[in-house]
Amino acid sequence: MLEAVLFDLDDTLVDQETASRAAVVEWAAGLGVDGGEVAGRWARVSERHYARYQRREIGFGEQRRERVREFLGIALSDAEADGLFAGYLERYEAGWALFDDAVPALRRVRAAGLTVAVFTNGEQGQQRRKLERLGLLPEVDLMVASSTLPAGKPDPRAFRHAVERVGVDASRALMVGDSLHKDVLGARAAGLMAVLLDRADSHAGVEVPRITSLDDLTLSST
Template sequence: MPAAVLFDLDDTLIDETTASRDAVLAWAAELELTGPGADQRWARISARHYSRYQRRELSFAQQRRERVRDFLGTALTDTAADRLFATYLRHYEAAWTVFDDAVPTLRRARESGLRVAVLTNGEHSQQHHKLERLSLLSEIDLLVASSTLPAGKPDPGAFRHTVNHLGVEPVDVVMVGDSLEKDVFGARAAGLSAILLDRDGTRAGSGVPRVRSLNDLVFTPDRKMTPT
């Protein structure tokens, strides 16, 4: 039976996609950028450079600057890029929201006797700020961000590191997240069980245990955990 549950953060507990979309649209309007598709273009650019950051090709600050330069299509000094990104960041942080099912689920898990951790691919300071700002930090036992690790998800080492810090065995841990590759396959490679969070119901043929909502996770007093 599980002793702990790990949750992804962005688009699992926090609606990161909507926050990013709303932020870039507000930012583009401030910059008087016209034309459709700014949010989709920003998402593609962000994914590309954030992946480079995850591969340690860029620092966290550098990937932010490259996103701004690509989005605006112009050469910018680091200072200018930082200033522009700060404007986007103000909108982004204002748009952070917690999914309605997040806090009740975290509380149910802990009340059932499970230890609860967040394992996230991100910069520790920013992810800690999200949890603190949205009153989630007190709902978990541990935060592990990829910036503090040699490699992030889906590297099995990220999961093993988190499990070791919780003082439990991989076989006694379940990972819950929205990414099939990073959360589910990565967890399984490290010896954990995993449940896919499929909020929009588009991955019915994935062949893995999945839930449409965190409310569908069932925790019992004997620490059993299953999707409904």
């Protein structure tokens, strides 16, 4: 019997991609970097170094510095890189916004008597600020950030620690997220049920439970 639903945060409940794209285009233009590939290049650089952080190869602050150094292609001291990243971060945080289907989905799950959790690969402090600013704190029972765990998604250890904090057995928890690899396959490897939120409808051939909107999430989606 299902007892808890764990929602990913970025690009599941919050439109992180749009916020990041707009922020980096404006930030980079101010540094004299422009062109159609700016947002895509930043996304690729960010993914690479954030994955290193999730594997605990580097710290949270260092992955930010490495993103700036690689993106700009110049040598920077830690202080210089931190200062430059702050310009991006200010713009990024200003762009945080919920998807329209986020709060209704959380409320439906809670109304069904289930525990509502957010399980994010983000850093705990930043992700809590995100929940606060967007009014999500009253809608969830708890948040688990992988920055407080020995590993991040998709490592099965991360999911096992998360359900332990939620207080349910893995077999009675459902993970909902936008990443096939990090959210769905990682969760299933740890014994959770999982649903892929495929907003772009780009994984039609994948044989996993899949929805294109949180409006379509039902407790029988698994």
